[in-house]
Amino acid sequence: MTSDTLMLEELAQSEYKYGFSTDIEADTVPPGLNEEVVRLISAKKEEPEWMLEWRLKAYRHWLTMEEPQWQNVHYPPIDYQAASYYSAPKQAGEGPKSLDEVDPKLLETYEKLGIPLKEREILAGVVAVDAVFDSVSVGTTFKETLAEKGIIFCSFSEAVKDHPDLVKKYMGSVVPYTDNFFATLNSAVFSDGSFCYIPKGVKCPMELSTYFRINEASTGQFERTLLVADEGASVSYLEGCTAPMRDTNQLHAAVVEIVALDDAQVKYSTVQNWYPGDENGKGGIYNFVTKRGKCAGKNSKISWTQVETGSAITWKYPSCILMGDNSVGEFYSVAMTNNMQQADTGTKMIHLGKNTRSTIISKGISAGKSQNTYRGLVKIGKKATGSRNYSQCDSMLIGDKCGAHTFPYLEINNKTSQVEHEASTSKIGEDQIFYCNQRGIETEDAVSMIVNGFCKEVFRELPMEFAVEAQKLLDVSLEGSVVYIKRLSLRENRIKGKNDYGNY
Amino acid sequence: MNQQIEPVTGRDLFRQHFEEVEDRFSSNGQSWFMNTRKAAFARFTELGIPTRKDEAWKHTSLNPFNEVEFRPSDVSDVDSKALLEGIVFHNWKAHRVVFQDGQYSEGNSAINNLPKGLTIVSLKEAFSTHREVIEEHLASYAGEDENEAFVALNTALHEDGLLVMVEKGVVVEDPIHLIYLTTSHAHPSSTHPRTLVIAEEGSQLTLIERYAGEEGSVYFTNAVSEIVLGENAHFDHYRLQDESPQSFHIGTVQIEQGRNSRYRTHAISIGSRIGRNGIAAHLDGEGIECVMNGLFLTQDDQHIDNHTRVIHAQPHCYSHEVFKGILDDHSSGAFTGRIIVKEGAQKTDAIQSSKNLLLSDDATISPDPQLEIFADDVKCTHGATIGQLDTDAIFYLRARGIDEQSARGLLTFAFANEIIEQIKIEPLRDYLEAIIARRYRKGAL
Structure with a gap:
């Protein structure tokens, strides 16, 4: 191995910064999964009868299902009876009335994570945050400001109580409880999540954000997000996640459903930074998530942007069902894997309506001994005449022990549609680094620049309003100076000898 | 009572075939090969006929195939002169080898003036005359990919085929024109033609492999070709599948390439009701060049499924693959191309593209170009387009x-x-x- 590949590999090392856990007394259901547990979760959340029925239907269906095997990620069999399916920070008596009453220790956790809820309100209304801690939503900021516009933004459990009609109408309409193994499991035991409804013609005045954190050991997190944009509404939504460092693997099986009616626009951005396990692949989160949006109305648009840097295993395909005529689906993704991480991610674009369009831009970066897979489906139905798709999947490999794989699936059923797929694989060239070095740019900065350039198409899709948020969450500036690889690579393990560049 | 007898199909059918031919295979000069056949058949039994639940067969349903009760092909005495008239090219110098219904047809072949260093012999004969070659090479390469079940079936059941050997440094000027012809039978028939090509170091050879059948006849062709290229060997391969529109064709080509060898293929599929092509190249040496050009034309309710797999096992190899499809009427097609770059295969240059044209609103196409890369200093691209003119x-x-x-x-x-x-x-x-x-x-x- 040459000295520069060694250096590149060193650059790609780093430590997980969010690996603290918070000592809060938690109300955790004993491990195991059976109908009683489902009933218990429902009871603890004081859910109405119809919600319990739905959960039980899902649970019974789940029993008949088998875990899928086709994926390009490998993990030891999960013992679904060993995990606990509900964990809530324990509160004395009633739940918090306002943010001030929330356990200060909990708030401290968020402080460390860089989303000080209290600060939010002072921070001139940039973002409204709903934070989910283990299984329970702990506080939603800016509820009143949003309510003035008629926007409902609350935890899922509140929505079940306060807006049952909306929940009943839309829950399961995009991801039915029979959808897949993990979505069905989620439907049975989901704990909390966010609910958002943007009424007709309303443009949401601020970015909405959900923040997920797994704190308790050996619990699974199963949250459920439902986002409905009524006719002509528009919203931008960001989701972030972290978890403490633990030796055991924890399952995160969330469901996100988006419904966009006529002329509605939804932008959903994810910055996923779950604990990836240590460098030998011990511990870390299994991130098996079902995310799907339905462009139910004409001229609607759903755009997914994801930056996936964490998790031991990432396995998800944020998808768009383009039902309405002229609807648009977009998918922008950066997936970075390091050490023993595995990722099998991509998207599905199902074109059903006429003149529907979709764009897929996927950037995969593999380092260490990781495996990074893009898998995506573009399906154009017979009636989706005049549809258009463009997909581009680029992979970058850092080091020679990692793998980058691309499995696009295209299914085209009419003659008036056009589909294009392109993919390429590259590495950081010695000449590129040499060029930068020559101009006085240090190697680590050069790597940052090159990777940033590689991901630029995706980064510029992230909402700029999130700059404050995203910086704190990811220590990444989106304006283009330093990229996340720098965070991943350069903090702790500064390269030993910068001038060890013997070749030149 | 007039009880309807259920037709025997699928796995059970081929078990019957195997039992029928078992005696024949174990009595003649190839009895020593019986163990390989038995093992292959056991493997086939284990795998069964693939269904759409198998990832590699998700685009191809073999239900129409499973409904037909095929018979092992009889040695037909049909005069195929008229049929061959439309297939052979006149005024063209080539070594012609014709197999009719799976059996070598001496009358139709023309392999009298073979140049020095070129051996063309029917596989049946080769079992006695070239036992060592067969022992070493036959059934040693093909079958690692998604066509495994059918390759195993071919290994177990193949009656005849061709062995081509080119000695070190020999340049064969005239191409070999290999024709596997199926005539019509009272029953749907099945053949399992097998081809083995061994081109030694520095040799050059051109092979045209053709599959044709009588219009209107229902039959099943399960062809397997294994090609071994020595160091610096050049091999030009043309594979034309022009079977009858009612037939089923499953073809597998496995290429083993040595250092600095060059392989070029044109895989063209026009015929068959359901056609499947599996082409796999194993680039096991440095400086190898592998070019695959494919074209499939479908109409009516035809279905053609192409699977290619290029394994870059060593550094400094080049592969280039272009597959084109034109689909009309109710036909459907699929292309799954996989490039695998193994660990250490640095400086690989691999290009793959799938271009498709749909001429009718009822035609469908599913291209799945795939990359699996385990080395960092490589240039790999793939692309797929589907569109109109x-x-x-x-x-x-x-x-x-x-x-x-x-x-x-x-x-x-x-x-x-x-x-x-x-x-x-x-x-x-x-x-x-x-x-x-x-x-x-x-x-x-």
Whole structure:
């Protein structure tokens, strides 16, 4: 191995910064999964009868299902009876009335994570945050400001109580409880999540954000997000996640459903930074998530942007069902894997309506001994005449022990549609680094620049309003100076000898 | 009582076939090969006939195939002269080898003046005369990919086939024209032709492998070709599948390439009701070049599924793959191409593209180009397009007084011809050009 590949590999090392856990007394259901547990979760959340029925239907269906095997990620069999399916920070008596009453220790956790809820309100209304801690939503900021516009933004459990009609109408309409193994499991035991409804013609005045954190050991997190944009509404939504460092693997099986009616626009951005396990692949989160949006109305648009840097295993395909005529689906993704991480991610674009369009831009970066897979489906139905798709999947490999794989699936059923797929694989060239070095740019900065350039198409899709948020969450500036690889690579393990560049 | 007898199909059917031929295989000169056959059949039994639940067969349903009760092909005494008339090229120098219904047909073949260093012998004979070669090579390569079940079935059941050997440094000037012909039978018949090509170090060879059948006959061809290229060997391969529109064709080609060898193939599929091509190349040496050009034309309710797999096992190899499909009527097609770059195969240069044209609203296509890369210093690209004809090009032609139908015909012809025109064998090129011209240039110029 040459000295520069060694250096590149060193650059790609780093430590997980969010690996603290918070000592809060938690109300955790004993491990195991059976109908009683489902009933218990429902009871603890004081859910109405119809919600319990739905959960039980899902649970019974789940029993008949088998875990899928086709994926390009490998993990030891999960013992679904060993995990606990509900964990809530324990509160004395009633739940918090306002943010001030929330356990200060909990708030401290968020402080460390860089989303000080209290600060939010002072921070001139940039973002409204709903934070989910283990299984329970702990506080939603800016509820009143949003309510003035008629926007409902609350935890899922509140929505079940306060807006049952909306929940009943839309829950399961995009991801039915029979959808897949993990979505069905989620439907049975989901704990909390966010609910958002943007009424007709309303443009949401601020970015909405959900923040997920797994704190308790050996619990699974199963949250459920439902986002409905009524006719002509528009919203931008960001989701972030972290978890403490633990030796055991924890399952995160969330469901996100988006419904966009006529002329509605939804932008959903994810910055996923779950604990990836240590460098030998011990511990870390299994991130098996079902995310799907339905462009139910004409001229609607759903755009997914994801930056996936964490998790031991990432396995998800944020998808768009383009039902309405002229609807648009977009998918922008950066997936970075390091050490023993595995990722099998991509998207599905199902074109059903006429003149529907979709764009897929996927950037995969593999380092260490990781495996990074893009898998995506573009399906154009017979009636989706005049549809258009463009997909581009680029992979970058850092080091020679990692793998980058691309499995696009295209299914085209009419003659008036056009589909294009392109993919390429590259590495950081010695000449590129040499060029930068020559101009006085240090190697680590050069790597940052090159990777940033590689991901630029995706980064510029992230909402700029999130700059404050995203910086704190990811220590990444989106304006283009330093990229996340720098965070991943350069903090702790500064390269030993910068001038060890013997070749030149 | 008039009880309907359920037809025996699928796995059970082939078990019957195997039992029928078992005695024959164990009595003649190839009894020593019986263990391999038995093991292969056991493997087939274990795997069964693939269904759409198998990832590699998700685009191809074998239900129509499973409904047919095939018989092992009888040695037919049908005079196939008339049939061959439309297949062989006249005024063209080639070593012609014809297999009729799975059996070597001496009368139709012409392999009298073989140059020194070239051996062409029917596989049945080779079991006695070239036992060592067969022991070493036959059934040692093919079958690692998704066609495994059918390769195993071929290994177990193949009756005859061809062994071609080219000695070190020998350049064979005239191409070998290999024809597997199926005539019509009272029952649906099945054959399992097997081809083994061994090109030693520095040799050069051109092979045209053709599969054809009598129009209207229902049959099943399960062909397997294994090609072994020594260091620096050059091999030009043309594989033309032009079976009857009612037939089922499953073809597997496995290429083992040695250092600095060069392999070029044109895989062209026109016939069969359900056709499946599996082409896999194993680039196990440095400086190898592997070129795969494919073209499939479908109409009515045909289904053609192409699977290619290029394994870059060593550094500094080059592979280039272009597959084109033109689909009309209710037909459907699929392309799954996989490039695997193994650990250490640095400086790999791999290009793959799948281009498809749908001529009807009922035609469907599913291209799945796939990359699996385990080395960092490589250049790999793949692309897939599905689309219509370029509207600007149509406009250009129409502006020059060519009516729309003719303009479309011309452009479709040109799309297919990009593959055809690379064929170096003139009579074959003319033959294919005539086919695509007849099909797509209807009434044009």
